[in-house]
Amino acid sequence: MATRNPPPQEYESDDESYEVLDLTEYARRHHWWNRVFGHSSGPMVEKYSVATQIVMGGVTGWCAGFLFQKVGKLAATAVGGGFLLLQIASHSGYVQIDWKKVEKGVNKAKRQIKKGANKAAPEINNIIEEATEFVKQNIVISSGFVGGFLLGLAS
Numbered sequence: 001m002a003t004r005n006p007p008p009q010e011y012e013s014d015d016e017s018y019e020v021l022d023l024t025e026y027a028r029r030h031h032w033w034n035r036v037f038g039h040s041s042g043p044m045v046e047k048y049s050v051a052t053q054i055v056m057g058g059v060t061g062w063c064a065g066f067l068f069q070k071v072g073k074l075a076a077t078a079v080g081g082g083f084l085l086l087q088i089a090s091h092s093g094y095v096q097i098d099w100k101k102v103e104k105g106v107n108k109a110k111r112q113i114k115k116g117a118n119k120a121a122p123e124i125n126n127i128i129e130e131a132t133e134f135v136k137q138n139i140v141i142s143s144g145f146v147g148g149f150l151l152g153l154a155s
Contacts, residue, residue, distance in 0.1 A: 050140055057144025064145075065152020 048056070089095040135142045 053138075053141040054144040057141035057146075058148035058151075061145035061148025061150075062152040062155075063148075065149035066155060067152075068149075069153050069155075 086095065086097075090097055
């Protein structure tokens with residue numbers, strides 16, 4: 001689909017004239033990474049073989065999954081241990097918990113989260129769209145990453 005660019009518009013002010021450039025068309029025609037990194041750069045599909053992409057995605061996915069598993073276990077242990085110690089201290093009489101105040105605080109936090117969720121939705125949708133576009137452009141390395149991530153979680 002070929003489109004013609006309209007001629008640049010000129011706006012005159014009191015003593016100067018300005019030219020309006022359509023940078024979106026320029027960016028579509030001239031990929032910036034070609035000038036910065038050369039013609040051999042670009043999406044992963046253009047640079048590496050399918051096997052190399054799967055291996056790279058698998059290794060990075062396995063590392064991420066393994067770290068996610070270890071950090072998740074550590075966080076779950078810390079949170080669970082904290083609750084256990086709190087319950088032991090409460091049962092022994094060292095700590096008195098005002099459950100009404102706790103309930104009030106939880107309800108207040110729920111309201112704040114609901115308000116914040118409505119405000120954050122456009123940013124989250126934008127991030128999801130960008131991630132989806134990246135996965136579409138680099139489907140081979142992305143599938144290798146997912147497979148490696150699942151193996152990292154299992155190991």
